[in-house]
Amino acid sequence: VKKILQKILVPYEYPVVFTRSVFAPRNDDLLAAMDRLNEGRRHRVSVYVDAGAARSRRGLLRDIGTWFSARRKRLELAGPPRIVPGGEAVKSERRLLSLTRDLAAQKLCRHSFVVIVGGGAVLDAVGLAASLVHRGLRVVRVPTTALGQCDSGVGVKTAVNLAGAKNLIGTFAPPFAVINDEQFLETLPDREWSGAIAEAFKVAIIKSAPFFNELCRSAVRLKARDLRVLARVVRRCAELHLDHIRTGGDPFELGRARPLDFGHWAAHKLEMMSGFRISHGEAVAAGVALDSIYASLRGWITKPECGRVLRGLAESGCVLWYPELARRDRGGKLEILRGLEDFREHLGGELCVTYPRGIGRRHEVHEVRATLVAKAILRLKRTALSDSWKRGLRACRAVFVVDRDLRARSNVV
Ligand SMILES: NC(=O)c1ccc[n+]([C@@H]2O[C@H](COP(=O)([O-])OP(=O)(O)OC[C@H]3O[C@@H](n4cnc5c(N)ncnc54)[C@H](O)[C@@H]3O)[C@@H](O)[C@H]2O)c1
Ligand SMILES: [Zn+2]
Secondary structure, three states, X not given: OOOOOOOOOOOOOOOEEEEOOOOOOOOOHHHHHHOOOOOOOOEEEEXXXXXXXXXXXXXXXXXXXXXXXXXXXXXXXXXXXXXXXXXXHHOOHHHHHHHHHHHHOOOOOOOOEXXXXXXXXXXXXXXXXXXXXXXXXXXXXXXXXXXXXXXXXHOOEEEEEEOOEEEEEEEEOOOOEEEEEHHHHHHOOHHHHHHHHHHHHHHHHHHOHHHHHHHHHHHHHHHOOOHHHHHHHHHHHHHHHHHHHHHOOOOOOOOOOOXXXXXXXXXXXXXXXXXXXXXXXXXXXXHHHHHHHHHHHOOOOOHHHHHHHHHHHHHOOOOOOOHHHHOEOOOOOEHXXXXXXXXXXXXXXXXXXXXEOXXXXXXXXOOOOHHHHHHHHHHHHHHHHOHHHHHHOOOOOOOOOOOHHXXXXXXXX
């Protein structure tokens, strides 16, 4: 025999449960998720909690403790819940190593559970560590940010940053289950709130015109922090992401196309350029705006369609302009364009960027014209900073406390 063709098909299955107050005494959704294989044994569980979520919801740690003690016949805590810092700071090499060591010290086996309660960054970092220990523990994600619930938390990837590069090391590691608890959305700061909206626009623009229309209609209520509207948007956005991963034919991104990364080549670069002062969701709003203008310059969407995208994002509270977008290096080159190079490198040589083609449809292109990107940046700046454009936006009556620094460089009205 000269060649044996080894072919392995591995099915993955994980429930994404929408609930409220996951650690309330009578809520058994988390237990049901962990016990979904009916293994009839007591599960060993380690819990990690995002410090930001713990800070903003008083009693969270106590509730978790009480919830587990009431189910001690079925679940055994490997130790007290661990608090980890939230946000991009946790996605470092050093943290990854300490998380891995911490997991390893808890005598977990491949069938033990790691429950991660936190934002996208904590899910990414602890999720990566958990996917490495014993080559993968069972992870149940409880995303506590809107972006986590509608995007990062329901997907199959984990990552941390390395050597100045965003998400450079990571794994494909589908979770055992995801529990989306609406109650966590109540305490989100404004900027985290609008981050999810940017991802919702992203997926709507390339996949669903009806959802895009719904987002535009709901923009003012989203900005006014109408929780019911946000919960619906989060759910629909999660559905579209799940649908894409399930039916898109490339869940582990072996091919070049990355439709869900629409607007992200600029977003990732913008995050890095700002030293992560600009959050992922904030950067995505600007990236989606920029790539929509580029798409309109290329004739892939009409000018009015592009106008609706910009208006929809701005009316729902997203900031569209950051001075970093126009920053040039010593040679006079726009620094943001380096994001395209990073993207090309990540894909392995050939560039493949997703753009809308009409609202709700998409296509992949292999060439992005630098001069047109520069033109799009100029147009975005003019629009976002123009007083007459801002006056034309529908504003909600609610009064916002926007941090001064943010207001200074924003188009928040
Ligand atoms: N793995 C993936 O597929 C994927 C996809 C998209 C984004 N991401 C990653 O997700 C990260 C962004 O995640 P994010 O937008 O969820 O923000 P985040 O995780 O950076 O959290 C932002 C802040 O909110 C705090 N926080 C968390 N929950 C809270 C709550 N309920 N109330 C108040 N504060 C709370 C955190 O402590 C943190 O300070 C980025 O690192 C991005 O790269 C990963
Ligand atoms: Zn994203």
